[in-house]
Amino acid sequence: MSHEEIEVKFIIDDLQALRQRIIALGARLKTPRTYEDNIGFDTPDQRLAHQQCLLRLRRDRRNVLTYKEPTPTEEQDFKVRREYEVEVSDFAQTRAIFEQLGFVPTLRYEKYRETFTYQDAEILLDEMPFGPFLEIEGSRQTIRTITTELGLDFQSRLTASYGEIFEAICATYKLSMTDMTFDNFRTLHIDLHACHLT
Helix, strand or coil: CEEEEEEEEEECCCHHHHHHHHHHHCCEEEEEEEEEEEEEEECCCCHHHHCCCEEEEEECCCEEEEEEEECCCCCCCCEEEEEEEEEECCHHHHHHHHHHCCCEEEEEEEEEEEEEEECCEEEEEEEECCEEEEEEECCHHHHHHHHHHCCCCHHHCECCCHHHHHHHHHHHHCCCCCCECHHHHCCCCCCHHHCCCC
């Protein structure tokens, strides 16, 4: 089953203070802080990347296979994708199937995520190896409303994916790493505001 995913991201300087503001809104905790291990797949010639598509296998409390593709109309204010998602029973076997079909792992990334629900939206606190982010997924108007209620500036939103943010960080700091893991960033201090993110 597919649905239209509409979202924006914000760089967060004080994760705990923002978490308290989310709770004060009356948002309900849906999923407590959970570790995620994600693997992105593509063809050897990166056909999916060229088409701005994503094929991802994620392991957290479940094993989830996700495919995302652009919608026919481009938007400047929000990141909008068509998303197909299904739970799978075996992470290793699903990875093996993709590799047998000719797909190759192109990016591994880790994060911790805490999920809240509010109105018809999800508010996500993401701890990435290079810093914390807030993601809001919902209708366009609800995203704007929540942004205001949390005291955030909508003009500072990001529509880039974490993969694109990672590429910008590597370019800014001249890093040659290929994976977004906590070990890779453990000794690095990254100023996200200096990375020309969009």
